[in-house]
Amino acid sequence: MDEQQEMKVKNPWHRPHIFLATAGIAAAIIIMVAIAVVQNKPLQQKYKYGIVLDAGSSHTSVYIYEWPAEKENNTGMVKQKQACSVKGPGISSYSKTPEKAGESLKECMDNATKTIPKHRHPETPVYLGATAGMRLLKMENDVDSKKVLASVEKSLQTYPFSYQGARIITGQEEGAFGWITVNYLSENFRKASRTVGALDLGGASTQITFVPGQQVESSDNSIDFRLYGNDYHLYTHSFLCYGKDQVLKLYLEQQIQPNADMTDNIILEDPCFHPGYNIIKSFQSVFDSPCVKNLTNSQKGQNFTHRGIGNWNKCNQAIKEVFNTSHCRYSRCSFNDVFQPPVTGRFGAFSAYFFVMDFLNVTPDHSLDEAKKILEAYCTTPWGTLKQKHRKVKEKYLAEYCFSGTYIVSLLEDGYKFTTNDWKNTEFIKTIKNSEAGWTLGYMLNLTNMIPAEAPDTPLLPYGGYVSLMLVLSFLIIVCIILGCIFFRRPSGPAHKEII
Ligand SMILES: Nc1nc2c(ncn2[C@@H]2O[C@H](COP(=O)(O)OP(=O)(O)OP(=O)(O)O)[C@@H](O)[C@H]2O)c(=O)[nH]1
Numbered sequence: 001m002d003e004q005q006e007m008k009v010k011n012p013w014h015r016p017h018i019f020l021a022t023a024g025i026a027a028a029i030i031i032m033v034a035i036a037v038v039q040n041k042p043l044q045q046k047y048k049y050g051i052v053l054d055a056g057s058s059h060t061s062v063y064i065y066e067w068p069a070e071k072e073n074n075t076g077m078v079k080q081k082q083a084c085s086v087k088g089p090g091i092s093s094y095s096k097t098p099e100k101a102g103e104s105l106k107e108c109m110d111n112a113t114k115t116i117p118k119h120r121h122p123e124t125p126v127y128l129g130a131t132a133g134m135r136l137l138k139m140e141n142d143v144d145s146k147k148v149l150a151s152v153e154k155s156l157q158t159y160p161f162s163y164q165g166a167r168i169i170t171g172q173e174e175g176a177f178g179w180i181t182v183n184y185l186s187e188n189f190r191k192a193s194r195t196v197g198a199l200d201l202g203g204a205s206t207q208i209t210f211v212p213g214q215q216v217e218s219s220d221n222s223i224d225f226r227l228y229g230n231d232y233h234l235y236t237h238s239f240l241c242y243g244k245d246q247v248l249k250l251y252l253e254q255q256i257q258p259n260a261d262m263t264d265n266i267i268l269e270d271p272c273f274h275p276g277y278n279i280i281k282s283f284q285s286v287f288d289s290p291c292v293k294n295l296t297n298s299q300k301g302q303n304f305t306h307r308g309i310g311n312w313n314k315c316n317q318a319i320k321e322v323f324n325t326s327h328c329r330y331s332r333c334s335f336n337d338v339f340q341p342p343v344t345g346r347f348g349a350f351s352a353y354f355f356v357m358d359f360l361n362v363t364p365d366h367s368l369d370e371a372k373k374i375l376e377a378y379c380t381t382p383w384g385t386l387k388q389k390h391r392k393v394k395e396k397y398l399a400e401y402c403f404s405g406t407y408i409v410s411l412l413e414d415g416y417k418f419t420t421n422d423w424k425n426t427e428f429i430k431t432i433k434n435s436e437a438g439w440t441l442g443y444m445l446n447l448t449n450m451i452p453a454e455a456p457d458t459p460l461l462p463y464g465g466y467v468s469l470m471l472v473l474s475f476l477i478i479v480c481i482i483l484g485c486i487f488f489r490r491p492s493g494p495a496h497k498e499i500i
Pocket residue numbers: 055056057058059090131132133201202203204205206243244245351352355356359397
């Protein structure tokens with residue numbers, strides 16, 4: 001047999017059908033891998049957006065959230081992209097000029113239009129949630145509150161986004177969504193079995209929400225969620241009128257008992273305000289809310305002198321009076337006949353809890369006693385000294401930190417029955433991974449169904465591992481085919497015979 005013929009028989013590539021089959025399989029595998037690569041990894045990361053307006057009692061904030069388009073159901077993927085603080089007061093302050101409520105949103109909403117890419121505008125949901133300021137206005141005057149909501153609705157509908165409604169959210173929602181936000185951002189739903197409780201202190205209301213160690217005795221305070229395959233039974237309560245601005249009114253109401261023959265020279269010597277603080281205020285400015293009693297017309301026109309005396313012990317004693325603990329219809333209460341199981345676990349305290357404690361430099365490293373000492377020193381500092389030292393701080397805030405700080409300590413200790421150990425487990429926070437702590441993110445996640453009840457299927461391998469595995473397998477298959485062709489070719493006898 002000639003040598004060339006011998007080579008043709010031994011080398012499988014010289015059989016065109018084997019060569020073609022192998023090349024075909026290899027090409028098919030390469031195409032499959034390429035398709036998998038293209039399908040699994042878009043060339044450019046695509047983001048989706050959502051807008052939530054937090055219409056609080058003291059001000060409105062517009063939050064823009066963003067998340068990778070293909071990872072909607074993964075915990076911790078939604079992040080705050082931008083927060084815009086609306087100029088002026090909260091929307092409930094526009095009760096007598098409702099059209100201004102809508103107008104006030106313009107600057108921040110125009111910003112949102114620029115921030116979010118144009119092609120995403122029509123699919124970007126916009127939600128407005130109003131909290132305690134609007135709850136109080138609704139109690140006072142339902143028609144006015146509807147006019148304000150209609151005004152913000154009209155304004156929001158002029159934008160190219162997908163308007164999803166403006167409403168007053170309930171205190172339970174405010175508490176529960178704040179809890180969801182904090183635990184979502186901390187990635188507690190999948191990573192850790194333990195969740196953190198949420199403490200929110202606003203201007204007009206305050207919320208406490210946590211997973212209790214015992215049964216919740218009142219249905220109003222109970223809320224259940226199934227998130228990522230786990231059941232959560234929450235305790236939550238929102239105290240209307242116990243935000244830091246409204247509770248100051250409750251406190252002042254107790255300090256100055258207006259009577260029929262009030263005169264202009266009523267002087268309030270206030271232990272929660274600094275020595276040297278001496279300001280004439282109208283009774284109307286204190287008694288302008290449904291949280292406190294109604295004044296007669298003659299009383300409304302009168303003034304009083306608000307004089308600070310800076311006595312922390314007396315201030316602390318006086319603040320305790322705002323919590324009514326004389327009656328409890330349950331096995332245990334926080335205050336005002338509201339059921340509360342014992343607090344347990346860690347807490348994240350945000351909004352005014354943070355603003356106040358951050359200013360006073362009270363950190364989680366300070367014990368409860370140390371925090372009280374810091375407050376005592378602050379409260380006794382003369383007003384003139386403080387103004388000199390903090391020229392850039394808004395005077396209203398500066399004057400009220402003594403009251404607000406003392407109220408926070410008392411709310412935790414006397415109101416919610418925090419022990420020194422619970423205090424140690426409490427952190428004052430503004431943001432978690434650059435997203436603000438508050439109810440808005442949890443609200444949006446819920447309304448867009450971005451927190452599934454069951455854990456979404458997770459890929460067994462990360463993307464890079466998946467591609468590498470495909471390539472290695474393709475290579476192995478090709479090698480096997482080649483080796484197979486070489487070693488399992490037909491026995492040489494018949495082949496010889498054929499040739500012979
Ligand atoms: N010291 C200080 N206080 C602030 C700051 N921003 C807001 N506040 C005050 O802190 C309190 C709580 O603020 P927010 O959490 O925005 O309250 P809100 O959402 O308007 O009110 P609610 O509707 O009750 O939730 C209010 O009395 C605000 O006036 C700040 O930067 N520093």
